Amino acid sequence: MNLMKSINILLIFVVLVLPKWAIADVMDEVVQLQKRWAEVNYTLKSKEQNSAFELLITDADKVIASYPSAAEAWIWRGIINSSFAGAKGGLGAMSFAKAAKTDFEKALTINDSALSGSAYTSLGTLYFKVPGWPIGFGDDDKAKEMLETALTLNPDGIDSNYFYAEFLRDQRRYKKSEQYLVKAQQAPDRPSRPLADKGRHDEIEQSLAKVRQQLSKKNSASITDRR
Numbered sequence: 001m002n003l004m005k006s007i008n009i010l011l012i013f014v015v016l017v018l019p020k021w022a023i024a025d026v027m028d029e030v031v032q033l034q035k036r037w038a039e040v041n042y043t044l045k046s047k048e049q050n051s052a053f054e055l056l057i058t059d060a061d062k063v064i065a066s067y068p069s070a071a072e073a074w075i076w077r078g079i080i081n082s083s084f085a086g087a088k089g090g091l092g093a094m095s096f097a098k099a100a101k102t103d104f105e106k107a108l109t110i111n112d113s114a115l116s117g118s119a120y121t122s123l124g125t126l127y128f129k130v131p132g133w134p135i136g137f138g139d140d141d142k143a144k145e146m147l148e149t150a151l152t153l154n155p156d157g158i159d160s161n162y163f164y165a166e167f168l169r170d171q172r173r174y175k176k177s178e179q180y181l182v183k184a185q186q187a188p189d190r191p192s193r194p195l196a197d198k199g200r201h202d203e204i205e206q207s208l209a210k211v212r213q214q215l216s217k218k219n220s221a222s223i224t225d226r227r
Contacts, residue, residue: 026067033060033076034193041083042199053084071107071114078103079122086129097130101137117153117160120146125163128170143167158187158200166207174214181208 033056040052060077067073081100085093104123107114124146132138147164154160165180184204190197 026063026070026073029063029067030070030072030076031192033063033080034196037076037080037083038193038195038199041087042195049087050084053080053087056080057084069110071111071119074103074107074110075115075118075122078107078119082122082126091135094130094136097126097136101126113153116157117150120150120153121157121160121163124150124167128167140167140171156183156187158184158190158197158204161187162200162204162207165211169207169211172214174211174218178208178211178215181211 036056036059040049040056044052057077057080060073060080063073064070064077078100081096081103085096085100088096101123104119104126107119108123112119124143127137127139127146128143130136130138144167147160147167150160151164161180161184165177165184168174168177168180181204185201185208
């Protein structure tokens, strides 16, 4: 009986304690991917950036190999793949966009609320930025669904609001886009991600300028029509 009791205690220890350690370990790895991604995405350019993204994808591969059941690892490899696709551009980028889509879909099957629903935000963004059939898998209806789901999970987040605003701008819904860009500006700071926050705020400012330019044009046209 004592032996069986000891075995049961050991099994409880393995089930309840080890996953917490694993979660802590994978989040340490994810934080390193986040920091390096911000450096590569916001401070490097051209060939140097492309080479750095390739190395970062390899690093993300290693994290997934160590923690295949961690949605966070799949999300971040997807973000790196999609960012590389954006930096690379052209038809050569499509393989990385497809790889990112696969990563985000895998993350959703594991834990769709991981990282405050980031898989929905990132996958939705891919759907409206990638060309549609026959070149790619772009789909505005799916983009809207994914991005709005992300907002229900993270209504005050900088990324969830920014990328929904970008979708609205793409749809020429400039007034509503402006509202979500302003909300993104007001999102709480992320103390552990200062470079990423600075880069995102710069993007928000640029997008706001474009949106307000379009709103100004519409207002001017409306005044002219009334004369």
